[in-house]
Amino acid sequence: MEDNLRYIFFQLLRMGLWGKGKLALAAPLSDEDWAVLYQYALNHTVEGILFDAFPLLPDDQLPPRALRMKWAVRVDQIERHNTRMAQVAAEQFVDFSRLGAKPILLKGKGVASCYPNPLHRISGDIDWYFDEKDGYDKVLNRLQEKKIKVDLAISASLGYDWQRIHIEHHRRLFDIRSFFKLPYLKKLEQAYRPKQQSVLIENQAITLLAPELQILQVNIHILKHLLSFGIGLRQICDAAILYYTYRDKIDAEQLRNMYKKTGILKWVHVLHGILVNDLGLPKEDLPFPCPEKLKTDWMMDEIWYSGNFGFYDKRYLEGKVSFISVHPDGARRLWRGLRLYFPYAPQEVVFFPIRRATARLSSLISSRKSVDE
Structure with missing residues (x-):
């Protein structure tokens, strides 16, 4: 049964991700089956993406009404959180840019704009990298001036909470562990700087990597x-x-x-x-x-x-x-x-x-x- 539900889960994931497809079922799903599928979605933090598959399902394949309501409430929470994160990201980009730090938005929030429904891609925090050589330190000094509690225990990164949103800043752009690759990666950064792009978040153009x-x-x-x-x-x-x-x-x-x-x-x-x-x-x-x-x-x-x-x-x-x-x-x-x-x-x-x-x-x-x- 677990393998069968896993197969069904991936069908729903593909439907939500690409906005097309049909759910092939050998037998109707029980309430217990849907509860397991919901837990799978939570485990992988893709409940927003699976939710986007529901409009593609006929009425007789939809989850039970009680679970649909619970799922909808969860997705509403995700949307509200992502909206707040977007506001914070836009505000911080402006602030950091004024310092001359040249911030670049990384990972989740930057990738979310590529999704059909960006608000349904869960983001745990906002990640920044700074294209200016001393940009990381400039921003750190500003945070300390504002007496914001900063966690410096993370190697080559720092973390803090701002307006109830977790923020991380990174000294290194890539998580490559081999020391031998670092000079090459630095050259890549320089070579692709002219190809940097931007995404519009809260009416603010925010820099992304090439x-x-x-x-x-x-x-x-x-x-x-x-x-x-x-x-x-x-x-x-x-x-x-x-x-x-x-x-x-x-x-x-x-x-x-x-x-x-x-x-x-x-x-x-x-x-x-x-x-x-x-x-x-x-x-x-x-x-x-x-x-x-x-x-x-x-x-x-x-x-x-x-x-x-x-x-x-x-x-x-x-x-x-x-x-x-x-x-x-x-x-x-x-x-x-x-x-x-x-x-x-x-x-x-x-x-x-x-x-x-x-x-x-x-x-x-x-x-x-x-x-x-």
Whole structure:
């Protein structure tokens, strides 16, 4: 039954993502079935996308009325939160620009504009990168002047709450762990600066990365989380919708070269297979073809079981939480992830524990300094 509901879930996800299709059912879904599907959507933070499939369903296939109302209330909450985030993003962009920091909107809020209904793409926070060399520090100084409580424990990033919205600033644009790739990535930033684009949010034009770099940044972020404790379908949908939106705007050969030079091309092939096989992205919308007879089920299973950032993985619910991570069975999960992905991104796997250890050490030092002060 679980496999059947998983199959139905992906049908609904594809319908909501692309705004077309029909739901094929061998038998009507029970109220209990719909309750499970709703929980799946929550686990992967895609309840807004599945909700967009409902207008495509005939009356006899819709969820029970009580669940539809509950789902509608949840989507209304998502819309309100996203509207508030958009207002904050627009305000901050103006403020940061006045400082000369040259802010660039990353990840969720920037990707949301590519969706048919941007308000239904859940965003946990607002992520900023600064194109000006000292932009990060300029903004940090301004936050400290305003006496905003800033969490500096995150390596190369900071976090804080502003008007009840969580904000993160990043010193590094890409989550590549291999030190050997950093000079190349810096050159990419410089080379693609003229191709930066913008999106209109709350009547404010906000800077985004060039399409190739936005795709690269999002996909590298997915790999980073897969190497640790997992990632849900929300970010996988992001990868699909970016390829679809930018299919006529990107230099496919250059993007392939980026994947190759960063050492993740083999892993990207697996991701591409999932986007086509499971999320319904047309093959022709991929920037380059996948190898034949590519096995992707193993990675799709990891994504499916882990849920949003690995917090819903039933395989480890009985595990103990340790200093390794707030996730149960942290060490075992990390080791499993490294073994799984070594054949597909070996340098990232080798450097991941090194960078993670240094980040943890930096966090401890920062915490002790805060206590001493």
